[in-house]
Amino acid sequence: MNDDIIAAVATSRLEAAISIIRVSGKDCIAFVQSFFSGNLTNKKSNTINYGYIMDGDEKVDEVMVAIYRGTHTFTGEEMVEIDCRPKPSLIWLQQPMMKPASSLYVAFRATFRISSKT
Numbered sequence: 470m471n472d473d474i475i476a477a478v479a480t481s482r483l484e485a486a487i488s489i490i491r492v493s494g495k496d497c498i499a500f501v502q503s504f505f506s507g508n509l510t511n512k513k514s515n516t517i518n519y520g521y522i523m524d525g526d527e528k529v530d531e532v533m534v535a536i537y538r539g540t541h542t543f544t545g546e547e548m549v550e551i552d553c554r555p556k557p558s559l560i561w562l563q564q565p566m567m568k569p570a571s572s573l574y575v576a577f578r579a580t581f582r583i584s585s586k587t
Contacts, residue, residue: 472494472495473494474492474493474494474495474496474497474500475492475493475494476490476491476492477490477491478490479491479550480555484555485555486555487552487553487554487555488552488553488554488555489550489551489552489553490550490551490553491548491549491550491551492548492549492550492551493544493546493547493548493549494546494547495546495547496547497546497547497548497549498510498536498538498547498549501534501549501551504522504523504524505518505520505521505522505523505532505534506520506521506522506523506528507519507520507534509534509536509549512536513538514536514537514538514540514541515535515536515537515541516535516536517533517534517535518533518534518535518536519532519533519534520532520534522551522553530553530554531553531554532551532552532553533551533552533553534549534550534551534552535549535550535552536548536549537549537550
C-alpha cells in the first residue's frame with residue numbers, strides 16, 4: 470500500500486456554491502489537523518467538524534471537515550473531505566501550509582496514481 474497523501478478537488482472548477490477537497494492516505498487526518506483549527510484527533514468516523522483552515526494565526530477559509538477512518542471507507546484508507554468556498558479551495562490547496570508532508574501528492578484533473586505493485 471502506498472503511503473502518499475493525495476489531495477484533490479472533487480468538484481467542478483466552474484462557478485458553484487461549494488467546493489469539496491478530498492484528502493486520502495495514511496495519516497491524512499493528522500495531516501489535515503496540522504492546518505485545521507478544530508480538533509480531529511479523537512473524533513469518530515463519519516463525523517463533520519466546523520472550523521477554519523489556518524495559515525499560522527491567519528484564518529484562510531471557514532470550512533466543514535468530514536473524517537472517515539480506515540475501517541469505514543471503501544478503500545480501507547483514512548479519508549478527509551473538506552467542504553469550503555469554491556475559489557479559496559483552489560488557492561489554499563497550493564499554499565505552503567499544504568507542503569509539510571513530504572509525501573503529499575496534489576492530484577489535478579485527469580491525474581491518476583497507479584501503484585507499481587501488483
